[in-house]
Amino acid sequence: MQLIECPWCGPREEVEFHYGGQAHVPYPDAPAEVSDEEWAHYVFFRDNTKGRFAERWCHSAGCRRWFTAVRDTTTYRFERVRRLDDPGPHATELARARRSTAP
Structure with a gap:
């Protein structure tokens, strides 16, 4: 069983x-001006990153x-967690970090 830090x-x-x-x-x-295709991309298309990835989690049973x-x-290892109201790296910063550590 893996432990996740809330x-x-x-x-x-x-x-x-x-x-x-x-x-x-x-x-x-x-949003009123977005086409159906753009909505589909917003709702369904996500990155499928190998390596560090910023995700949303909910402590649903807590x-x-x-x-x-x-x-x-x-590795499924959680490197860092933070509250939504805490400032932190944006996805573009994470992308830059991934590129700098890539072989």
Whole structure:
């Protein structure tokens, strides 16, 4: 069983959490003007990154709060978690970090 660090409750078993998808997906600026194809891309298309990836998680069986986690998708290891109201790296910063550590 893997432990996930909740920013409010501390380490808990993974069965208490719910995966919420890729973090830092920008909402369209003018949603009324977005085409059906653009909505489909916004709703369904996400990165499938190998390595460090910013994700949203919810402590659904605990405090029920959402948080952002940086997780390595090859090892499943959580590198960092933070509350949504805490400043932190944006997805573009993570992309730059991945490129700088790539072989």
